[in-house]
Amino acid sequence: xxxxxxxxxxxxxxxxxxxxxxxxxxxxxxxxxxxxxxxxxxxxxxxxxxxxxxxxxxxxxxxxxxxxxxxxxxxxxxxxxxxxxxxxxxxxxxxxxxxxxxxxxxxxxxxxxxxxxxxxxxxxxxxxxxxxxxxxxxxxxxxxxxxxxxxxxxxxxxxxxxxxxxxxxxxxxxxxxxxxxxxxxxxxxxxxxxxxxxxxxxxxxxxxxxxxxxxxxxxxxxxxxxxxxxxxxxxxxxxxxxxxxxxxxxxxxxxxxxxxxxxxxxxxxxxxxxxxxxxxxxxxxxxxxxxxxxxxxxxxxxxxxxxxxxxxxxxxxxxxxxxxxxxxxxx
Ligand code: NAD
Ligand code: UDP
Numbered sequence: 001x002x003x004x005x006x007x008x009x010x011x012x013x014x015x016x017x018x019x020x021x022x023x024x025x026x027x028x029x030x031x032x033x034x035x036x037x038x039x040x041x042x043x044x045x046x047x048x049x050x051x052x053x054x055x056x057x058x059x060x061x062x063x064x065x066x067x068x069x070x071x072x073x074x075x076x077x078x079x080x081x082x083x084x085x086x087x088x089x090x091x092x093x094x095x096x097x098x099x100x101x102x103x104x105x106x107x108x109x110x111x112x113x114x115x116x117x118x119x120x121x122x123x124x125x126x127x128x129x130x131x132x133x134x135x136x137x138x139x140x141x142x143x144x145x146x147x148x149x150x151x152x153x154x155x156x157x158x159x160x161x162x163x164x165x166x167x168x169x170x171x172x173x174x175x176x177x178x179x180x181x182x183x184x185x186x187x188x189x190x191x192x193x194x195x196x197x198x199x200x201x202x203x204x205x206x207x208x209x210x211x212x213x214x215x216x217x218x219x220x221x222x223x224x225x226x227x228x229x230x231x232x233x234x235x236x237x238x239x240x241x242x243x244x245x246x247x248x249x250x251x252x253x254x255x256x257x258x259x260x261x262x263x264x265x266x267x268x269x270x271x272x273x274x275x276x277x278x279x280x281x282x283x284x285x286x287x288x289x290x291x292x293x294x295x296x297x298x299x300x301x302x303x304x305x306x307x308x309x310x311x312x313x314x315x316x317x318x319x320x321x322x323x324x325x326x327x328x329x330x331x
Contacts, residue, residue, distance in 0.1 A: 001118075002026045003246070004074050006059045006107065007081030007098070008052075009036035011190045012122065012179055014044055015239035016078065021048040023243045028072055030065070031081065032058040035193065040134070043187035044076050060102040062109070069114045076118030076246060079107055084290070085197060089148035100151035101158070108162050111169070118249050120172045120242060121159055123152045125231070125259070125296055127175065133229075133263070134299040137175070137255045145291045156255075163253045170252065172245040177231035177259030179238050181318040182325035189325030190235075199320070200232070200268060204326035207279045214281055216266055218288035223295065227266035231259040233295035234313035234321070244309035258296030260311040269315065276319035 003020055007013045008029030014036075017027045021044070027040060029052055041054055044324050053072070057064035059081045068074075083089065089096040104121070111119060126149040128135040129142025141153055163171045169185045180200040182189030195211070196202045205211045219226035241258040264272075270281050291318075304310045 001075035001246070002028065002072055004028045004030060004068060004072070004077045006077065006079045006103065008054070009033060009040045010080055011036075012176070012235060012238060013078070013080040014040045015183055015235045016080070016242045017044045017052065018183060019236070019239040019243050020246075021050050022188050023247070028053045028055070028068065030055045030057050030059050030068060032056060035083070036167035037191070038186050046187055048185060060099060060106055062106050065106050065110050066187045069116070070170070074114065074116050075277045076120065076249075077107055077111060077116060078242060078246070079104060080122045082122065084148060086146045086148050087197065089146050089151075093147040096147045096151055102155055104155040104158055108159065109250045113168070113217075115170070117168050117244065118170050119159065120174060120249070121155060122171050122246055123156055123175045124149065125175050125177045125257070125298065127153045127156065130293045130297070133295045133297050135257060135259065135267045135297070136299045137257060137302055160253045167251060170249045171254070172249055173255045174241065174245060174254065175255065175257050176238060177233050177257070177296070179235045180232050181234040181236065181313070181321040183236060184321055184324070186324045186328045189322070189329065191329065199230075199269060200322050203270065203273050203281055204322050206281050207273070207277065207323060208326055211234040212282070214270065215286045216283050217286060217292060219285045221294040223265055225265050225267045228292055229263040229265050229295045229297065231262060232264055232269065232315060232318055233258065233260050233311050234318045237311035237313050241303065241307070241309050244307040254306070256303040256307065257298040257300055258303060259309065261300035263295065263297040263300050264315060269299050269319075272315045273319040273323070276316045277323045279323070322324050
């Protein structure tokens with residue numbers, strides 16, 4: 001299939017482009033590089049040794065998107081492009097609502113015009129809010145505490161309404177848990193700008209000596225050791241989940257959790273990183289981070305049953321691959 005991958009130069013999408021090409025699909029990338037660099041596309045090419053068509057465009061731009069659909073016989077769209085920094089979304093809600101929602105509308109409109117009926121959307125476990133774990137796809141979504149989370153819930157709703165009104169339109173909504181790690185080649189990975197917000201990139205930068213120590217946000221949660229529990233998933237497993245979703249897509253709207261189903265505490269992740277890489281990570285326990293929840297992990301059984309997909313790579317592989325990329329990566 002010819003697959004338009006929006007945000008294709010980004011962290012999760014670049015790994016998905018590799019998985020798509022390895023599964024025999026052609027990839028067309030649309031990315032405005034607002035949070036990525038063209039080098040990641042070079043990385044994809046090096047890994048797969050295949051050509052990629054790249055459009056440096058903003059996917060909220062209807063005319064630019066229309067050109068791509070008219071130039072290529074597109075079979076499906078995987079819509080990753082989006083802004084994702086939670087704190088920035090609180091400071092700048094309009095930018096987040098505009099970028100993340102208008103992009104979904106522009107792309108679905110082009111799909112309708114050109115008769116493209118396969119659409120896969122990057123959603124997030126954040127839409128569950130502080131529900132009871134493990135999170136199941138059928139749960140009532142709880143309001144999130146930030147505009148970013150709302151853009152995901154709203155995009156899910158928009159896609160559901162469009163699919164309900166157009167029975168041929170097939171939508172897969174993928175709710176990611178906590179993607180970490182990198183491709184084992186070390187050629188592509190996560191490159192946050194500035195000081196990382198997320199745990200794993202923070203840990204790898206402490207390991208590199210760029211940051212002095214990890215600030216552990218609270219150790220008084222009702223969890224095994226008091227630190228927050230998350231469902232970390234290797235980004236290559238996540239990428240493979242997209243290929244499974246694409247190849248098993250049927251009419252209607254389908255929602256899948258892409259996680260491992262296993263919760264890991266902050267302390268456990270730090271220990272696993274130290275064990276995997278033989279590097280000590282100094283840390284200090286500080287106040288809880290506002291908006292954080294204690295527990296977040298998936299019930300991952302639906303994706304296994306319906307897509308035949310499960311995450312295979314363990315926490316040690318996640319830590320090893322994250323560090324390999326960070327170590328080799330030059331800013
Ligand atoms: P990323 O920032 O690395 O990738 C997003 C890409 O989209 C970037 O390359 C950016 O340049 C591009 N982009 C953003 N707005 C665009 C626009 N209007 N037009 C064209 N390109 C645009 O982020 P990621 O972590 O790879 O996330 C990919 C998707 O998955 C996002 O939608 C994100 O919200 C979602 N998601 C991420 C996580 C996570 O923890 N990383 C968790 C759940 C969901
Ligand atoms: N965390 C931490 N220090 C950091 C970043 C994160 O202790 O510098 C904790 C955070 O409180 C949460 C877990 O690590 O319990 C995962 O946080 P991340 O931001 O990576 O993911 P999210 O909270 O969005 O699921």
